[in-house]
Amino acid sequence: MAGVLVVLEQRSGTLKSVSHEVLGAARTLADELGVEVHALAIGPAGLKVDGLGEYGADKVLCCRSDELELYQASRYAGLASGLADANGYQIVMLATTALGKDLGPRIAAKLGAPIAGDLTHISGNDGLVVMRPVFAGKATSTLKITSTPCVLSVRPNAFATGCVARDGIVEDVSPGDSGAGAQAVTIAVKEPEKAVLDVAEASIVVSGGRGLKEAEHFQLVEELASALGGAVGASRAVVDAGWRPHSEQVGQTGKTVSPNLYIAIGISGAIQHLAGMRTSKVIVAINRDQDAPIFKVADYGIVGDLFAVVPRLTEEIKKVRGG
Amino acid sequence: MKIAVCVKRVPDTETRIKVGADGRSIDEGGVKFVLNPFDEFAVEEALKLKEQSGEGEVVIISMGGDSGQETIRTALAMGADRGVLLKTDAKPVDPLVTARVLASEVEQGGYDLVLFGKQAVDDESHAVGPMVGELLGLASVSAITRLELAGGKGTAEREVEGATEVVEFSLPAVLTAEKGLNEPRYPALRGIMLAKKKPLEVKDVELDEEGMVVVELALPQSRKEGRIVGEGPDAVPILIDALKNEAKVI
Numbered sequence A: 001m002a003g004v005l006v007v008l009e010q011r012s013g014t015l016k017s018v019s020h021e022v023l024g025a026a027r028t029l030a031d032e033l034g035v036e037v038h039a040l041a042i043g044p045a046g047l048k049v050d051g052l053g054e055y056g057a058d059k060v061l062c063c064r065s066d067e068l069e070l071y072q073a074s075r076y077a078g079l080a081s082g083l084a085d086a087n088g089y090q091i092v093m094l095a096t097t098a099l100g101k102d103l104g105p106r107i108a109a110k111l112g113a114p115i116a117g118d119l120t121h122i123s124g125n126d127g128l129v130v131m132r133p134v135f136a137g138k139a140t141s142t143l144k145i146t147s148t149p150c151v152l153s154v155r156p157n158a159f160a161t162g163c164v165a166r167d168g169i170v171e172d173v174s175p176g177d178s179g180a181g182a183q184a185v186t187i188a189v190k191e192p193e194k195a196v197l198d199v200a201e202a203s204i205v206v207s208g209g210r211g212l213k214e215a216e217h218f219q220l221v222e223e224l225a226s227a228l229g230g231a232v233g234a235s236r237a238v239v240d241a242g243w244r245p246h247s248e249q250v251g252q253t254g255k256t257v258s259p260n261l262y263i264a265i266g267i268s269g270a271i272q273h274l275a276g277m278r279t280s281k282v283i284v285a286i287n288r289d290q291d292a293p294i295f296k297v298a299d300y301g302i303v304g305d306l307f308a309v310v311p312r313l314t315e316e317i318k319k320v321r322g323g
Numbered sequence B: 001m002k003i004a005v006c007v008k009r010v011p012d013t014e015t016r017i018k019v020g021a022d023g024r025s026i027d028e029g030g031v032k033f034v035l036n037p038f039d040e041f042a043v044e045e046a047l048k049l050k051e052q053s054g055e056g057e058v059v060i061i062s063m064g065g066d067s068g069q070e071t072i073r074t075a076l077a078m079g080a081d082r083g084v085l086l087k088t089d090a091k092p093v094d095p096l097v098t099a100r101v102l103a104s105e106v107e108q109g110g111y112d113l114v115l116f117g118k119q120a121v122d123d124e125s126h127a128v129g130p131m132v133g134e135l136l137g138l139a140s141v142s143a144i145t146r147l148e149l150a151g152g153k154g155t156a157e158r159e160v161e162g163a164t165e166v167v168e169f170s171l172p173a174v175l176t177a178e179k180g181l182n183e184p185r186y187p188a189l190r191g192i193m194l195a196k197k198k199p200l201e202v203k204d205v206e207l208d209e210e211g212m213v214v215v216e217l218a219l220p221q222s223r224k225e226g227r228i229v230g231e232g233p234d235a236v237p238i239l240i241d242a243l244k245n246e247a248k249v250i
């Protein structure tokens, strides 16, 4: 029985690892419901989809066309909702990423279905029950989904990738009508000159705040991040001051991150900042004020002048990581 | 240019959340409510576009209880022309239900642009804007950080992980605003005085049945107590040891 349709995500013809997490979550749910997991891969002609069975897909529906290399919102939504309609999937799943946040609601609207996003738990044992953070993570809402089909979007880094191998038979599906005449078309994806690791995707994030005093001093943060192989993040105060781009802001009006390690440097820990990083696995704070609220959520803290502590930390990390 | 901006009344971001007696919603006692921060970017963009084109109307639309009038007045004080409150005491959690009500209001208005915030900071659904776009069959782009309009067409940029998408679209269109699009203005005293006299229509609305129900609203588990490993650079080796051998993250 066709049960769960997972919409995968790709960039430049390579599937994103977050899609494996969605497959893992879908596999667990599908086993509870006794249904199959089908994956939908939309992308360019050269899109690679082998091996998805290992992540739990019973079948892989593959829609390849060079016109679909970039994310085309209404076409992607039309393809996913069309298949969901035609094959009678009860549940459409995807990741709460920049793409998923846009695509999920569109699919739901086309299906006339409810959508629950940013899910951290899903259970199919007693009806369909999901959990999601609300009020910037200050509360958790448990919801019972009462109508099908429905759309579920899962928070990155919240679900393990599955290891139950399935067939993962690949079946091509038609890309349908061309995009000619579409009302909105993605014409380009601008990549920065130097590729940057995004805070929302990094497993280690090193963030700096107003304690750095000047934009130039962010070099300290960059050096530590690069020694750790992590991404640079920022508080809103330094983004609004124009020291760092908006894309690096962590918090309620920035990005929500859940890395394995989050290091906050010269950040006080305002409630709106905590909203974006409190679910990180391990939090380290470096601040000269021992009463700074950031220490309340930190697993490990160093009280002291960041200009003395951070260079030493970078040096020691390089030794540990053999670099 | 006729522009609609959909705005939501939400708890201030400083609010300490308490769970209400029903165990399914927040205790609103003592909570300060504000115009959703992302909706401020949408209102600002609408006002800028109207100012640039030198003509047009900015209409603020909000669905919710009577107190939503106050939120609409905040946007009117920023400079919008008139407001519509789609009145209901229900607080739907299913974004489709909200999207349907807003879509049917917007559909009748003959708008060139319909603006939303990227997400409401209470339910955090980031869904209503693109849903309205699909329901109305209009061009739509979500979470935009840059917008240019010329001759019935527009170009918007939206940030994705580590890159920026550039989207071209035709008007009428539905757009949702991300931080970075602009710097919202503060309502000036004169604006606040003028806003009191601006038209605000209140319409009762009926909602569809929701496809989900809240079973429980709970506070998240608090993090387990951490520790200060030491002071100054001498504490660095202790930290390294803890990260390596205790937390095992490096």
Ligand SMILES: Cc1cc2nc3c(=O)[nH]c(=O)nc-3n(C[C@H](O)[C@H](O)[C@H](O)COP(=O)(O)OP(=O)(O)OC[C@H]3O[C@@H](n4cnc5c(N)ncnc54)[C@H](O)[C@@H]3O)c2cc1C
Residues within 6 Å of the ligand: A208, A209, A210, A211, A212, A234, A235, A236, A237, A238, A249, A250, A251, A252, A253, A254, A255, A265, A266, A267, A268, A269, A270, A271, A272, A273, A276, A286, A287, A288, A289, A292, A304, A305, A306, A307, B013, B037
């Ligand atoms: C609607 C709304 C939304 C918001 N959204 C966000 C958001 O998404 N993200 C966000 O971050 N903020 C957000 N804020 C802003 C938030 O309230 C704080 O103003 C902001 O987080 C403070 O940034 P900061 O910690 O860098 O600066 P500060 O609060 O000024 O803290 C600087 C810290 O550096 C320490 N320090 C100074 N010098 C040194 C030194 N030499 N060595 C070590 N430590 C030092 C100080 O002790 C202090 O703790 C929002 C606010 C509002 C109203």
Ligand SMILES: Nc1ncnc2c1ncn2[C@@H]1O[C@H](COP(=O)(O)O)[C@@H](O)[C@H]1O
Residues within 6 Å of the ligand: B006, B007, B008, B009, B036, B038, B039, B061, B062, B063, B064, B095, B098, B102, B115, B116, B117, B118, B119, B120, B121, B123, B124, B125, B126, B127, B128, B129
């Ligand atoms: N009750 C409402 N009334 C008017 N606009 C709303 C309402 N709920 C949501 N919106 C709009 O939809 C956006 C996204 O909300 P959400 O999908 O709930 O995160 C908000 O920023 C508002 O612009």
